[in-house]
Amino acid sequence: MKIRNRFKAIAIIAWFTVVSGCTKSFDEVNTDPDALPDVPPTNMLANVIRNTGEQFGGDVDGYGTFAGYIVKIQYLDYMAGLVPTNNTYGNRWYACYYNNTQLKDLLAKTAEGAEAYKNTRLVARLWQCYMWQYLTDGWRDVPYTEALKGGEDEGGILKAKYDKQEDIYPAIMDSLKVVADEMAAGFGTDYVGDGDLIYKNDNEDVEKEMKQWQRFCNSLRLRMAMRVSGVAPDLAKSTIEEIATNPDKYPFIDVNADNCYLYWPGAAPYYEPWYATGYTGDSRVNNFGMSDIFIDYLKETEDPRIASVANTASDGEYRGYENGAKNPPPVVARISWIGDRYMKNAAGFTPFFKSCESYYIMAEAAMLGYNVSISAQEAYEKAVNLSMEDNGISASAAAAYLADKGKWNNTKERIWWDEWVALFKNNFEAWALYRRTGIPSTNYPSKGSIYGNAHNDQPFRLPYPNNEYLYNKENLNVPLSEVSDYVWGKQMWWDTRTGVK
Structure with a gap:
């Protein structure tokens, strides 16, 4: 089934859900038609994945500019949009919490039949972790332990405290580890179905579908582990070595066919x-x-x-x-x-994880002395070839590059520069790579910045949304005390660069 048919199928199912609610019962007629209490879990999952792609895959000049890829050439960017009242970044903050609220609801609705929905629940929990990782890598300290607990049975917390990134990161990694171990112990029998907009296959092959999700889970663990390698080396080393030395138990994305890409239908309103x-x-x-x-x-x-x-x-x-x-x-x-x-492709893709990233991570891990069962050079060259293949570059052109200007030189900088090139379109991750490594070293903030010479670097974070200032200011004031001009000030926990301001 083509991706456009998956989107269409979700819409049709949702329509029938509404229509099937028609009844002669006065009580049911007066039930809120927007509540849809019986929305299939697969529809809920599809909504979250689509929303993720729209919100985080739609960025062009924001993260793309922070990463050093893209600039505005007609309406020039002077960084005036980095304010709380700009809903561009605020909408992405809300999307993280909205998506995790939806996934939490999905898990609650399937709790009684957990075994029958085992695979759907595994994917939902995995995507929750991805949303939390995105959130904290964007804003650093965020509401986490008290988030999504507004219900009376959960404490009625409407103004959640902010947790430190130093505490959030290990917690997310622990949650991913639990999901990874459950997947390693065995999948369920349920086919995730039309809600799986990424790995659904025509043959409804449950094993194939879930194996690909398993690879994304462990790849996300690799990404997070390498990100904290400079501040939590023991956690990084143990996580990466566990995955690299147990590929059967913890497979990761190692070929382009398993890339975590959301392909769009290419018809209104679902354009890439x-x-x-x-x-x-x-x-x-x-x-x-x-x-x-x-x-x-x-x-x-x-x-x-x-x-x-x-x-x-x-x-x-x-x-x-x-x-x-x-x-x-x-x-x-x-x-x-x-x-x-x-x-230029209306039916193009939004990338969440590329196979080449796994091997850039392995190459850097080898340079750090981790046991990853592959040399730094082998991993680097594997990463480059995967990136070239993904970009439609011939094997001969890739070989020529590796023999000349892209030749391995036994430095982490060689890995980082090439990884930066390879991450194009996954701009958020490229921005994170820059904040962690300082590559590209030629990067610079807007020459015409409204902040003048107050800052010599691209933003360290995203601006907290305006509603947090309006409705949660007391809690927001804690991290805000270390923020300068909305997006600078205290760096990410894992950003150990010096001399940037």
Whole structure:
């Protein structure tokens, strides 16, 4: 079944759910028709995955600019949007809590038949962890232990306290470990169904579907472990070694066929978010150009992936533009725009995890002396080849790159630079990589920033949403005391860089 049919199936099921509620009973007629108490769990899961893709996959110039990939070339970005009243980031904050509320409801509704819904529940719990990871990596300290406890039976907590990222991260990793161990012990018999917008297969093969979710679970554990390797080395080492040395028990995403990608239907209203943002009819919106940081590096290293991530300018050259320049380019068409592979396909994809990331992590782990059953060079070259393949680059071009400008040089910097290139479109993760490693070292904030010279770096975090200022200010004041100009100040727990402000 094609992805567009999955979305269509969800809509049809939801419609029948409403229609089947029609009855001659006065009490039932007067039941809130929007409540839908019997929505199938698979529909709830589909709604969450779709919402995740729309909210977090729709970013172009926000995280893309923070990561050094993309800049605005018509309506220049001077960082004025990094304020609480800008709903762009606030909506993503709410999406994390909304999605986890929906998943919590799903788990509650399937609790009595837990064994019959075992696989659906495993995926739901896994996605909860993913939402928490996204939330804390975006804002650092957030409501966690008291979050989603507004019901009277849970304490009626309407103003949740903020937990420190130092406490949240290990807790999420513990939850992922529990899910990973349950998956390793055996899957259920239920087919997740149309709600699985990522790994559903035409043959309704339960084992195949759940094996792919299992790989995503362990890949997410690898990502989080490496992120904290500089501040919690024992936790990072034990987690990565457990996965790397037990591939049968803890498989991870190691081929592109298992990438955690959400493919969109390509029909209204379900267009791939970058396409929806970047096109008006058949015309490309001319406000998103490639950053000089990205293009200059790709040209310097003669990286063949440049043909995938970027289009040539109108004169046939690849050319980036300065972030926050004083004036727009005289001719916007003389700046490279985002590559067609990533923006021109209405039925394109939103990436959540790429197989190459697993091997960049393994390469770095090997450099740290972890036992990962593969050398740093082997893992690095494997990662590069997977990224090239995913971008449609020929094996010969990939080999030429690895023999020349992309050649292994036994440094972590070599890994980080290439990983940064490979993460394109998963911009949030590329921004996290930059905050952890300082790569790309050529990155810089908007030249025309409204904050002047007060800050020499891209944002450390996202702005807390306005409603937190309005309705939870007492609790918000705790982390806010260490925040400067909404998005700077105290760095992420795992961000150990110095000299940035």
